[in-house]
Amino acid sequence: MRCVVFVLATLALVGCQDAMQPAQPATSLPLAQPGPGSYEVVNLGTLDRTNGFGGGGSWAWSVNARGQVVGWSRTGVGEPAPYGATHAFIWENGVMTDLGTLGGSSSRALYVNGSGQVAGWSGTASGDAHAFLSDGGVMRDLGTLGGTWSTPTGLSDAGLVVGSSGTAAGASHAFAWQDGVIQDLGTLGGGSSDATAANGAGQVVGSSQTATGDTHAFLWAAGVMQDLGTLGGPSSSAAGISEGGAVTGQSTDASRQMHAFLWSDGVMHDLGVLPGYTTSDGLLVNAAGDVAGQASSTTSTDLRGFFWSDGTISDLGTLGGQVIEVRAVSSRGQVAGTSTQSNCRCSVRAFVWEDGAMRDIGALPGHANALASGMNSGGDVVGMSSVQYPGSDVYRAVLWRRVGGSPAAQLASTR
Secondary structure, three states, rough: HHHHHHHHHHHOOOOOOOOOOOOOOOEEEOOOOOOOOOOEEOOOOOOHHHHOOOOOOOEEEOOOOOOOOOEEEEEEOOOOOOOOEEEEEEOOOEEEEEEEEEEEEEEEEEEOOOOOEEEEEEEEEOEEEEEEEEEEEEEEEEOOOOEEEEEEEHHHHHOEEEEEEEOOOOOOOEEEEEEEEEEEOOEEEEEEEEEEEEEOOOOEEEEEEOOOOEEEEEEEOOOEEEOOOEEEEEEEEEEEEOOOOOEEEEEOOOOOOOOEEEEEOOOEEEEOOOOOOOEEEEEEEOOOOOOOEEOOOOOOOOOEOOOOOOOEEEEOOOOOOOOOEEEEEEOOOEEEEEEEEEOOOOOEEEEEEOOEEEEEOOOOOOOOOOEEEEEOOOOEEEEEEEOOOOOOEEEEEEEEOOOOOOOOHHHHHHO
């Protein structure tokens, strides 16, 4: 993904900054696209108050059904100059609020649940990185499992935070945190494990080493870690779980090809591959048991997104190049992600796929690139829009607000 390397590189640079809370008006730009599923692009702004809010960058990562958006932004203060450290934010009612840090220079918000709780990671005063939960603007350090670091990979509506943390022995273990207690989820007999997602019932999925050294997908519930097995090969890993407990991920089959799976009622089902492709990876599963993921080939670098429902696997298509990343699936079967516009990978754009068609949902004026990061139940999408040139630090958090019918759009109309 050479076309987005310059954007990702700028996000790796952090500095020191105290928390601040600037209020900024959002800028809505209608996307000229008739019919259902049209979107307007909302510029969420930046925490950088220098140069008339013109400096630095911001990136939106997650949005809930209330239209609250979280992500991170440059602050304009601290190193590296001139754009400052990166801080977690929550955006609501046109205002981007700095969530601060745990004493370090940087933080990033990754998840927001239906109650407005925010999970992410932050640097600490000692220079480590810890998972946090922010509730009502108060950032709480979730600690570690005895090591120096922890990072979240999911947040449920019940306030359950899951992720991975270093242990005193130096290994990585999956954890679950709730109501002030961090719990080591253990392993399947091996030395390490990692959590990837959780649902409202408190079920957690991820992958763990086994006693034989292989890696298997797991489902953890009520203190018990269950090995989900494989499709006949030596390895598997789980990526997503529905509210009903259906799990998706990838596993090797008997021929050691990697295939997407759907696990439900104790059985792991092979979802197959798209025609012309050799591997598949299930990334997300919705309440209906539909799976969104990616397919690839061992003979080329081409990537495709897919949508699996009721035994049928569908190719999402592309915007002219290839699908870089599938990021979200809604309960209505919409898929959001990012695709290149040509084989040269010179420009990437956010897309929404629904009713069998993929559409480009636009970018901010003067911007060539746009990446999708998340989507809510109403079909609103968040991500980033950026100017296209090497070394650019001009990128902005955006909300692609679905016009008509989505909870966020309805809420916005009353503001």
